[in-house]
Amino acid sequence: MTQPIVSIQHISKHFGGTRALHEVSFDVLPGELHAICGENGAGKSTLMKILSGVITSYDGILLVDGAEVHFTGTKDAESEGISIIHQELNLVEQLSVAANIFLGRELSQVFFFRDDRSMEHQAALLLRSLDCDIPPNRLAGSLRVGDQQLIEIAKALSLNSRILVMDEPTSALTEAEVERLYRVIAKLRSQGTTILYISHKMDEVFHLSDRITVLRDGQFIATRNTKETTASEITKLMVGRDIESLDLGPRNPRGDLVLEVRNLSLAWPGHARGYRLKDISLELYRGEVLGIAGLMGAGRTELLECLFGASTLEPTGEILLDGELIRPRHPAQAKKAGLALVTEDRKRLGIFNTMNVGRNISMCSLEEAVFGPMLSHSQEQQLSYSMVSKLKIKTAGLTPPIGSLSGGNQQKCIVGRWLLTNPKVLLLDDPTRGVDVGAKAELYRVIRGLCSEGLGVIVTSSELPELLTLSDRIMVLSEGRKTAEFRIEEATQEKIMEAATKSWNS
């Protein structure tokens, strides 16, 4: 048996209390294209960051060419010949192509003078070896995403990388660019480069890879030879995780139709796909939880933002609330119409860090706590208190700063903030992100309880078991389109994952 070029042995990584990786072990053989698959949060990116020296503290052993290594930075990894092409490209847009390729190791002549000529010359050679004719003196920012990605690959080649990690490289490419990337990959492989390829697009993985490793919940699940497996087996391995048995009691009976969306589309200028959302239609009834499943970038957040009038561009299509056409162009209008949105990114878009718990809760309903022109502190406190007790928020009164609460309790504060506006429809964007297990269950009960009061709830989540526990119906998005809708009785993790990984250009 050949010696593995990279051997990952019992690698674990914790972030605070959450486990990102647990005892992951597998080998990568020289010259192979090894695909790594897994759901959002399976630990793919964390593992690749360890491999490329971005994360430096972890447990376990990493062997390169049979020798143990422990990188203390990306430079170490680069000197071992490992480079990573991130999903979010890391180019300095204001610099030329050549300057980007040689960033941090600029060539120089005598003394300190930069040798732009020979850098451009070498950059041109590298790019030609990739069969592309980007002029090396162009500004990186003026290039299309696909070209920028090639610059990153050229940079990796200039570092003499033997092992290239690619993190979802096709997510922003046009079909023609994907074809070109495939050619570049074939060329790299003919030169003997080993490639670790992260993707959740099954067609790509099966087209390119020799072997596939599946991660789930930070654990190694299996490695399969691509020729001996099928897409549905890999999907099953990705999702086959236990559903926490959590009894939330009987589901609520469905009430009247409260929200209807017809053919909602949102453009995406400058992107290969051209749209963020395309022809989405959905219905929501009172007392019902509609789950929205989809992988990263499927358009879950964008859909909720459109409904809430928070999208930068105006969507097309119709939104009907209680049978009335609404066109919210500002969250204030959506709020007035009876919509409420709890955002995904709690730190950045949800909490007011400079304020205390009480003021965070009352923020959206201060108009109800006024006495003449004056804000009545006692009425405001009553409002906030009503939510602290209704949602059982664990806090020492209303005066501690919001940042001193746990993630789950901060989230409850924001839910409470919106409940005070008496909404008809509550939109929850990944409400349990960064919330620990016990608090999750409590949030589920809160959400169910709200439904029984006649609220319609839309929940997105990156965790399928959560959607299966919580929802009455589940709608699946993939690349901005609705690919399936299931009643809860017919929904399974496999079916959802299959619909979520469906790509439209195949």
Next chain:
Amino acid sequence: MSLLRRLWSSVEFKLIVAWLLVVLATMALDTNYAYWNNPADSAQLILRRTVLLGFFAIGSAIIIISGGIDLSSGSVIAMSATVFGSLMMILDPVGFKAGHVSTTAVILSIGGTLLVGGMVGTLHAWLITSVGLPPFVATLATLVGLRSFSRGLTSSITMGKSQIDFPDTGLRDVLKNVTYMSIVFVVFALLMWFLMSRTVTGRHLQAMGGNEQAAKLSGIRTDRLKWLAYVIGAVSASIVGIISFADDGSAKPDIMARGYELNAIAASVIGGCSLQGGVGTIPGTILGCLFLRTIIDAVQKIVGSGADVYEGMIVGIVVVVAVTFSQRGGGKLAGKKYFSNGIGWSVIPTLGLLAGLSYLLFFGKREWYAPYQAYMIGGIVVAALAARAFLESNSKASGQS
């Protein structure tokens, strides 16, 4: 107990203590004993200056609390003074020449000037919200633009002169009267304090300053709030422009209120406003103004004549010290490393020079001054900082083991 601790840890309380210390130090060090001999005059002087700074510092503070910045207040003051003068000249040309402007014209001119202030604020809000300029750029443009505009206005309305003289001595005495000025200020300050701490709008302004995205997603109309903040900022500067015109006796738009915007920002920051937005109070800002004006006055008293030259130096030093100590954990001088790296070592000569030269500048004209003292002060500072740097470098080694 906890109430006492909260009081003690508040910026306002610390400022009052610091202010008392400055006053006591001045009483002790001032060789003319102005605070002893002439308490009323000294108090009046400080009050007048505090009030004049206070108006537009409050405006500036509201903008800072709401997450913006206003660099234009100095120019708006100069512009308002010239606009006020021009309006009186246009509305009552005869009275203007005769030295007795009619009351109607005065009232209309004041109203018109405040309206122009509101227009400048609206312009700022439009540049920031609709055009999408950063507040720094938008108000930098009006900082240079409005001063130039005022000079043009002055020149064209006075047929080529570079200043407008205040026409009416009676009116001037009313406008520069410290009692009237203070009453208007108290009313204005109370209104603004009420707005910021007792109304929904004030809470929304704070929320917008703390997290603009979250505020918008909470259904808060952030664009309207920005309009309000910048209008308050510009109108408060216009009030100062009107009073300063009377106080100075003339409006010289090329030099009037030059650089005052930084004093307003400094007073806000000293008073506890965070330049990141979301944090700050009106009482804190007023105390910040009082502290800043008092310490400037103190240095003038101690150093003697011509000390307004050092105003900028004092403001600079006070801002650096105030912000350093108000940073979280920055109050602990012992734990923090200031001089342990290359930059730290290289700044020591700079600080030594600064100390020595300041001594020379402040006390060079005193009869007891001798050059060796300045060298000694500089030397002592360098030695003390070098010793600290040495200790810091060593504590690093022991701290890691």
